[in-house]
Amino acid sequence: MSRTPGRRGIILAMSAELFATKGIASTTVRDIGNAAGVFPGSLYHHFTSKDELVAEILGGYVEEIRRRSEQAVLRGGSPKDTIRELIKETLTVIDEYPHPTAMLQNERGYLREHGLFEPIKKSSRAARSYWMKAIRAGIADGSFREDIPEEIFYRSVRESLWSSMHWPNRRRYSTSTFADLLDKLFLAGFSAP
Numbered sequence: 001m002s003r004t005p006g007r008r009g010i011i012l013a014m015s016a017e018l019f020a021t022k023g024i025a026s027t028t029v030r031d032i033g034n035a036a037g038v039f040p041g042s043l044y045h046h047f048t049s050k051d052e053l054v055a056e057i058l059g060g061y062v063e064e065i066r067r068r069s070e071q072a073v074l075r076g077g078s079p080k081d082t083i084r085e086l087i088k089e090t091l092t093v094i095d096e097y098p099h100p101t102a103m104l105q106n107e108r109g110y111l112r113e114h115g116l117f118e119p120i121k122k123s124s125r126a127a128r129s130y131w132m133k134a135i136r137a138g139i140a141d142g143s144f145r146e147d148i149p150e151e152i153f154y155r156s157v158r159e160s161l162w163s164s165m166h167w168p169n170r171r172r173y174s175t176s177t178f179a180d181l182l183d184k185l186f187l188a189g190f191s192a193p
Contacts, residue, residue, distance in 0.1 A: 008046050011036045013099075015053045020102035024054055024110045054103070054111070055119050061100035065093050066123040069130040079138030080187055083157075086131055087186075088179040090161045095175050101165055131158070138190075145192050157186050 014035035018027040029050060033040035047053050068089040076082030094101045104111075111117050131154050138144035144153075160182065164170050170178065 007036075007038065011038065011043060011046055012053065012057055015050075016057045016099035016103065019054065019057070019107070020099035024050070024103070024107050051114050051116060054114075055116055057100055058104060058111075058116065059119050059123070061093075061097055061104070062120040062123040062127070064097070065090070066127040068093055069127040073130045073134065076134065079134045079141065079143055080191070082134035083131075083138070083187060084179070084183050086134065087157065087161065087182050088176065090158075091164070091175045091179050091182075094161065094165055098165065101162070105162055105165065128154075142192050144190050148190060153186070153190050157182070160186075 011032065015027070015032050018031055018035055022031070027050070028040075029043055030040045032050075032053070033043055036043075047056070069086060072085035072089040073082055076085045132150065135144065135150045135154055139146050139150065164178070164182075173181065
């Protein structure tokens, strides 16, 4: 993932698309070079390996998730409002960065085998902490149920958000409308009676 202009940005963008559509293991340096309009050998002037490309794409992507989660918290206000903002920002990132999203969702085995989760752990944990703080604050102030474990709520929402990229009818809804629907679905059930 990159909005970096120039040759390096083109290589990152083309790599992300290929990794998302063909799979990381099935994508060759030659494929990337052809898609980016550079000789495969010249890719090594920009990146030392295919895994370095993957790490840079996902590192930037997960940092963007962390950054937007932080912004959502700053705008949020109440715990419910914060969760609403986190839902909306997560869906926005998924919509704006479909290739890194697909890479992260579909390539977990490859990422684990090649140690590529390590570089994204810090940003990933920070993003998770924003959710957990809002959930705990809502339980503490009585706006969220305490009989549903916070981890179950968090994982249910998170997995629904990420898996929605595969839902065939997802594109029928704008990001804002879809966020409102998920907000109603999850927050109504998690709100204290």
